[in-house]
Amino acid sequence: MIRFASTDCRRETGNIKWDLQGPLPFGIADMDIESPPCVVDALQARLNHRFYGYAFMTDELRAAITAYLIKKHGVTNAAPEWLHELPGCVPAFTLVARTVCPEPQHEVMVCSPSYPPMLHCHEDARCSLLSVPFTYTGERWEFDWEAMEAAVSPNTKLFLLCNPHNPLGRAWSREEMERVADFCERHDLILCSDEIHCDLVLDEDKQHVCALTLPERLQ
Numbered sequence: 016m017i018r019f020a021s022t023d024c025r026r027e028t029g030n031i032k033w034d035l036q037g038p039l040p041f042g043i044a045d046m047d048i049e050s051p052p053c054v055v056d057a058l059q060a061r062l063n064h065r066f067y068g069y070a071f072m073t074d075e076l077r078a079a080i081t082a083y084l085i086k087k088h089g090v091t092n093a094a095p096e097w098l099h100e101l102p103g104c105v106p107a108f109t110l111v112a113r114t115v116c117p118e119p120q121h122e123v124m125v126c127s128p129s130y131p132p133m134l135h136c137h138e139d140a141r142c143s144l145l146s147v148p149f150t151y152t153g154e155r156w157e158f159d160w161e162a163m164e165a166a167v168s169p170n171t172k173l174f175l176l177c178n179p180h181n182p183l184g185r186a187w188s189r190e191e192m193e194r195v196a197d198f199c200e201r202h203d204l205i206l207c208s209d210e211i212h213c214d215l216v217l218d219e220d221k222q223h224v225c226a227l228t229l230p231e232r233l234q
């Protein structure tokens with residue numbers, strides 16, 4: 016059963032959403048839903064150990080993540096040794112941009128609107144941003160393939176994708192994902208796919224298409 020928190024119980028807990036953002040704090044992805052008992056129990060068991068030193072990614076954790084990727088998203092090729100722990104997605108964007116765009120003129124391509132940190136990671140990475148607007152067909156938001164082809168240049172090195180998309184709410188279809196990957200391959204771009212919301216595709220007729228399930232030639 017899903018249990019919603021009352022706003023009173025969330026205030027004065029050092030929480031950005033309820034303590035800093037005013038009466039209608041809809042600008043941050045912090046849900047007022049209690050964590051499920053299995054999560055609370057696992058955390059409680061860890062707390063009960065009473066020693067909280069530095070941790071590393073155990074083989075058990077690697078195996079659990081790869082099993083989840085197979086079961087939930089049909090990813091059969093993820094090797095446990097590919098997994099690396101990072102403090103969050105936002106620092107990961109900067110790390111990838113720094114690695115793939117070492118020169119100031121190198122561009123991170125992001126279709127906009129997009130989760131704002133994606134449009135700003137080039138600042139910390141000391142490279143450039145190439146922002147290309149999505150297009151609205153009257154029914155849904157889509158990639159503007161023509162605008163993307165016109166904008167991309169040899170300085171563009173990285174394509175930052177958000178799937179499912181925040182804020183557009185689109186779960187990109189397999190056809191769209193293959194077209195993005197094909198675009199990246201033709202222009203020699205590294206595709207970085209942020210799939211943090213992949214388990215929130217609730218429409219029965221839609222399915223998350225993980226970048227790791229793209230045809231091998233596009234990976």
Ligand SMILES: Cc1ncc(COP(=O)(O)O)c(C=O)c1O
Pocket residue numbers: 043044102103104105106130177181209211212
């Ligand atoms: C698309 C997207 N990526 C990443 C994040 C945040 O990731 P993290 O907290 O791991 O930096 C959010 C949070 O709203 C998000 O919407």
